[in-house]
Amino acid sequence: MSLMDTRKADVEHHLGKYPDKLSAIMPLLYIAQEEYGYITNEAVEEIANLLDVDTTHVRGIMGFYVMYHDEPKGKYLVYICTDLPCALKGAEAFSQRMCDHLGVEAGGTTEDGLFTLEEMMCLGACHRTQVMQVNFQFHENMDDEKAIKLFEELRREHEVSKPFSGE
Amino acid sequence: MTYLVLRNRDIPDIKEIDSYIANGGYEGLKKAVQMQPEDVITTVRDSGLRGRGGAGFPTGVKWNFIPKDAEEVYIAVNADESEPGTFKDREIMEENPHQLLEGSLIAAWATKAETIYIYIRGEYWDIADLLDEKIEEARAKGFIGQSILGTGWNCEVYTHRGAGAYICGEETALLNSLEGKRGQPRIKPPFPAVNGLYNKPTVINNVETLACVPYILDQGVEAFRQFGTEKSPGTKVFCMSGHVNNPGNIELPMGEEATFRKLIEMAGGMVDGIAPKGILPAGASAAILPATDEILDLPLDYESLQPYGTGLGSASVIILNETVDMVWAAQKMTTFFAHESCGQCTPCREGTYWLERVYERFDHQMADDQDIILLDNVAGQMTGKCICALGEFAVNPVRATIKHFPDDYKQAAARQAEQDAAPEPVAGD
Numbered sequence: 001m002s003l004m005d006t007r008k009a010d011v012e013h014h015l016g017k018y019p020d021k022l023s024a025i026m027p028l029l030y031i032a033q034e035e036y037g038y039i040t041n042e043a044v045e046e047i048a049n050l051l052d053v054d055t056t057h058v059r060g061i062m063g064f065y066v067m068y069h070d071e072p073k074g075k076y077l078v079y080i081c082t083d084l085p086c087a088l089k090g091a092e093a094f095s096q097r098m099c100d101h102l103g104v105e106a107g108g109t110t111e112d113g114l115f116t117l118e119e120m121m122c123l124g125a126c127h128r129t130q131v132m133q134v135n136f137q138f139h140e141n142m143d144d145e146k147a148i149k150l151f152e153e154l155r156r157e158h159e160v161s162k163p164f165s166g167e
Numbered sequence: 168m169t170y171l172v173l174r175n176r177d178i179p180d181i182k183e184i185d186s187y188i189a190n191g192g193y194e195g196l197k198k199a200v201q202m203q204p205e206d207v208i209t210t211v212r213d214s215g216l217r218g219r220g221g222a223g224f225p226t227g228v229k230w231n232f233i234p235k236d237a238e239e240v241y242i243a244v245n246a247d248e249s250e251p252g253t254f255k256d257r258e259i260m261e262e263n264p265h266q267l268l269e270g271s272l273i274a275a276w277a278t279k280a281e282t283i284y285i286y287i288r289g290e291y292w293d294i295a296d297l298l299d300e301k302i303e304e305a306r307a308k309g310f311i312g313q314s315i316l317g318t319g320w321n322c323e324v325y326t327h328r329g330a331g332a333y334i335c336g337e338e339t340a341l342l343n344s345l346e347g348k349r350g351q352p353r354i355k356p357p358f359p360a361v362n363g364l365y366n367k368p369t370v371i372n373n374v375e376t377l378a379c380v381p382y383i384l385d386q387g388v389e390a391f392r393q394f395g396t397e398k399s400p401g402t403k404v405f406c407m408s409g410h411v412n413n414p415g416n417i418e419l420p421m422g423e424e425a426t427f428r429k430l431i432e433m434a435g436g437m438v439d440g441i442a443p444k445g446i447l448p449a450g451a452s453a454a455i456l457p458a459t460d461e462i463l464d465l466p467l468d469y470e471s472l473q474p475y476g477t478g479l480g481s482a483s484v485i486i487l488n489e490t491v492d493m494v495w496a497a498q499k500m501t502t503f504f505a506h507e508s509c510g511q512c513t514p515c516r517e518g519t520y521w522l523e524r525v526y527e528r529f530d531h532q533m534a535d536d537q538d539i540i541l542l543d544n545v546a547g548q549m550t551g552k553c554i555c556a557l558g559e560f561a562v563n564p565v566r567a568t569i570k571h572f573p574d575d576y577k578q579a580a581a582r583q584a585e586q587d588a589a590p591e592p593v594a595g596d
Contacts, residue, residue, distance in 0.1 A: 017325045019365055022347035026330055030289075051347070064349040064509075065330030067289045079290075084451060084499045085252045085408040085485050121333065121503055122251040122450075123290050126408035126485075127415045136292035 002046050007031050011050070022051050025061055029068050038072050074109045074116035076154050079133040082119045085126035094130045095119050098147055114158060115151065170394055170402045172378050173418045175263055182297075184304040187265040193310055195381030199273045200318050205235075207277035207384070214383045214391045215400035220245055220336070220373030221449065221480040223399075223469040226380075232360035233278045233368045240280040241364040243345065243371045244271050246287040247329050247336040250450035251503060252483035255404040255416050256374035260287070260294050263378070264301040268324065270377030272310060273384055275322050278370055283324040286341050288331075295326045302326075333507035337555045338371040340509065351511045352555035373481075375404055394420035399468035403479070407434040409486035410441065421468040421479075428463040430484060441488040445571065448472055449480025451500040452560035454567035455493075458486075476567070493572035494579045497564045498526035504561035515558035518549035522565060532582045539576050543569060 003011055014027040025047065032043035039062055048055040062068040080095040095117075099106055102115050109116040125131040128140035132147065139150060180186045187193070199207050212227025233240055244267070248256040259267055271283050287295045302324045305311045313321050327345055334340045335350040342364050344350035363369025379401055383391045395401045399421040408414045412435030419425040427446055437443060443458035448467075454477040456462045465471055472478050487496060505519035525542050528534040546562040553559070569576060 017327075020346065023327075023345055025347040026328065026344070029330075030328065060349060061347070065289075065332050067330035083251045083503060084447075084496065087499055088409045088485070088487060088491065120290075120331075121506060122249060122253075124248055124254045124257050124288070126252050126254055126406065126483075129414075133290065136290065138293070 003028070003031055003035060003043065004046070004050075006035060015050070022053065025051055025053075025058065026065070029058075029062060033068065037075075038069050044070075072113075074114050075158060076115050076134050077136075078115055078117045079120040079123065080117065081121075081123040081125065081129075081131040083122040083126075085122065086129045086131055089129040091130055094142075094144070094147075097144055101144075101148060102151065114155065170418055170420060171382050171391070172259065172266075172375060172402060172404055173263075173416065174382075175266075176258075181263050182261075182265070182301070184265055184301070184308060187263070188308070191385060192265055192381070193269055193308075195384035196269050196272050196276070196310060197316060199276050199384050200316050200320070204277045204279055207273065210388060211277065211380065211383060214388045215395075215398070216376065216379055216383060216391070217399065217401075217469060218373055219375035219379070219403065219481070221250070221452070221478075223479070226372065226376055229360065229372070230274065230277050230370055232358065233370060234361065237279070237368045239365075239367045240275075240278050241367055241369040242271055242275050242278070242280045242283040243338075243341060243359075243364060243369055244283060244285040244377060245336060245338065245341060245371055245373045246285050246291070247333075247341060248291075248374070249288055249333040249336050249507075250452060250481050250483055251500070252408045252447065252450040252485040253406050253481050254408075255406050255481070255483075257291060257294065258404075258416050259374050259378050260291070260298060264298055265305065266378045266381060267374055268298075268301060268305050268311070270380035271324065271372075272315070272322060273380045274370055274372060274377060276320065278368075279320075280370070281320075281322050283322065284345055284364070285324065285326045286335065286345060287326055287328055288335075289328045290331065292328070295328050298326050332509070333503075334509040334555070334557060337557065340555070341371065342369065349509070351509045352557075354554055396422040396466075396468050398470055403467070403482050405430055405467075406481075406483040407431075407486070408483070409447075410438045410443070410488040410491075411486050412436050412438055419467075421466075423466045425467040426464050427458070427467070427484065427486075431463075431486060434486075437486070437488060441490060443486050444489045444491055445487040445493060445496070445568075447485040447487070448477055448482070450483040450485065451503055451564060452556075453477045453480045454563040455487075455496075455571060456567075457571045477563075492579070493568045493575040494526070494529050497568040498523075498530060500564035501526050501561065504557065504564075508557060508561070512553040512555075512558060514549045514552040515561065518545055518558065519561050521545050522561070529576075529579045532579075532586055534580055535583050536577075536580050539569060539580060 014024040028047045032039045044058045082091045106119045130142040132139040175181045208230045216226045217223040332350045335344045337352045339353035340350040359369045392400045404418045445455045501522045505523040508515045508519045510516045546565045549558050
């Protein structure tokens with residue numbers, strides 16, 4: 001199934017926003033990532049065709065911006081901010097404890113494929129440390145207890161959704 | 168107390184358009200469209216409003232650069248807020264999105280633009296969705312779309328998500344990113360006002376800057392100028408983070424009323440009562456200052472920090488207390504810039520890489536006095552040699568920490584000397 005099969009309205013909405021369709025490359029990459037969990041080779045081909053550019057250009061964009069990925073990540077992509085303002089409040093140690101809890105190194109994915117934990121540059125929530133994002137949703141004023149509870153909730157949510165997920 | 172940009176922050180539903188309108192919202196736009204576009208520009212120029220994103224360039228002057236005979240003009244709203252320690256634009260967009268939309272529309276009317284792109288950092292995912300919702304609310308009330316307020320002027324507003332690149336906050340990198348290219352800065356001139364998005368004249372303004380504009384149009388130049396100084400009129404939103412008890416956004420008039428001491432006090436004082444050691448006035452990119460009495464009592468505006476080799480920038484104030492090893496802090500900031508260098512200019516790409524390597528030597532207790540000289544040497548090879556300011560910013564944490572906190576470096580270098588003296592040195596990397 002191509003993006004034009006499954007997300008035609010969204011694709012056309014973004015193509016229509018700009019006088020030059022190349023501008024739609026970033027929103028189209030996000031659509032592909034939402035659809036497939038990562039940007040597949042087929043999606044790269046399709047986006048290149050839609051925009052009349054070489055696949056090299058599409059991959060160049062994916063490589064430049066850190067929020068695009070060309071390989072599967074965990075179902076829940078966890079960002080932890082460890083930049084200076086958060087680090088002053090202990091974010092590096094917090095991130096390490098969360099890595100230990102999930103049994104991964106920073107950047108790694110749990111064996112069950114559920115969580116990928118990545119340390120991020122400033123997320124713009126320096127007044128609400130510790131700061132996490134899960135699939136781009138903010139979780140702020142976190143501590144170990146709250147974070148572990150969140151991981152448990154997500155695990156349960158996954159268990160419940162599994163039979164219906166169609167994956 | 169809040170003054171201008173955040174004056175409605177205590178109204179809980181101000182993000183809803185009816186509440187915004189009930190509290191005087193869109194009056195600025197209504198007044199603007201009664202005026203000739205050039206008179207709107209004159210009003211904003213007379214207000215003395217300066218860019219709140221960091222550079223402090225006069226907004227009205229910027230708008231006036233747009234050629235009067237231009238057929239197609241774009242407004243690009245810089246909502247890429249990525250400077251470490253900055254979270255003011257986020258509050259404006261999250262809590263009072265119509266204030267930004269109104270300011271952007273006034274900018275569009277003043278420059279006869281018919282398309283506005285709000286370039287918002289990808290990590291503000293939900294805020295982009297919220298803005299899309301608010302754009303539709305404003306459209307339903309006739310503030311966006313065809314023949315706005317019966318003027319015959321059409322204007323569309325679109326959001327565009329970034330994808331995690333700090334450099335896209337640089338205005339020409341932002342334009343390249345919007346055009347579907349890698350977000351790498353362009354060589355100036357030509358300036359965006361003449362040759363910007365899709366080679367058309369383009370105004371690029373920061374969120375906080377545009378959020379000041381409705382007030383200026385509605386309340387007038389004098390009302391705006393009652394706050395701040397002659398050269399830095401109005402207020403500034405200071406993002407307080409680091410070792411303060413209640414970090415957050417604090418709005419104060421620029422000048423006498425705004426000092427670091429007062430900001431720290433308003434942010435609940437220092438954590439555990441530990442004294443401040445250093446102050447970053449504008450995130451990672453402006454040089455750090457020692458927290459001396461002189462610095463703590465300095466009136467804050469665009470001019471006052473210049474003699475100290477630093478600037479107000481986006482006013483993302485990070486407070487570092489006495490427990491902080493400034494070599495570690497400099498390393499954090501260096502890692503940030505090495506990660507965020509776009510790779511276009513060799514001095515920045517390679518310079519940040521090597522600075523990071525040298526700081527790793529400090530981190531691994533392998534550095535000596537020569538490494539302090541080496542840091543300064545590498546920094547010297549970056550200064551003034553890059554297309555955009557990132558190469559300059561990346562040098563600031565290094566040179567300013569060496570200048571103001573030499574003892575921290577000496578102690579770090581001495582740790583290596585101690586190790587050398589030890590019978591069995593720990594192996595390095």
